[in-house]
Amino acid sequence: DVPTDDAAVSLKVTNYPATGTLSLPDRTLSPESSLTVGEVEGLRYEPQIGAGTPVEIAFEIRADSGASKPAKMKLSPSVDPCDLAAGEPLDLQGVVPGLLPNEIGADAVKLCEAAVKAYPDVARFRYELGRALLAAGKVDQARK
Structure with a gap:
């Protein structure tokens, strides 16, 4: 339920993977990083060597117009x-x-x-x- 047409909405990473790297095409994310709703499509998770199990990332959805809401995303790594x-x-x-x-x-x-x-x-x-x-x-x- 993320309002995709609202430019004032952002997501803050609240649960970063214990191993591996979370990134966007232009930068590596760290715990507590923020990203826009439009950047979610470019989100990438590179697992640690040998780790192939799905990871769950938690976000806090922030909007200027109200309180923040929690959200979760499950990422399943695939190896080329x-x-x-x-x-x-x-x-x-x-x-x-x-x-x-x-x-x-x-x-x-x-x-x-x-x-x-x-x-x-x-x-x-x-x-x-x-x-x-x-x-x-x-x-x-x-x-x-």
Whole structure:
């Protein structure tokens, strides 16, 4: 019941996830952060490595015209198939435990090409595509 047409409405994070990162396209949120109703669609949760269970985020809806109301949102993390197929064990931005080069399967190239196409600004997918190409013996393509 959030009034989406009211620019004076904001949401304050009151229950931040115990692990992982909550963010918007332009900034990382912290406990007690505020966001506008229009920004809710861009809300993103990046789980800690190995954590795949849903998390519940609580907000306080604030409006100039009245008292605040509580609201909850359940976020279910999903891991891109490219991460699962060619993730690097020592990647500081990795979201999976990762695979050694000899563990990368033949389908990793196709999966990572799809991830790079869907998320061109995520450098991790480009790196994982390079790992997949190298594992497939396509050294020149991997280098690029």
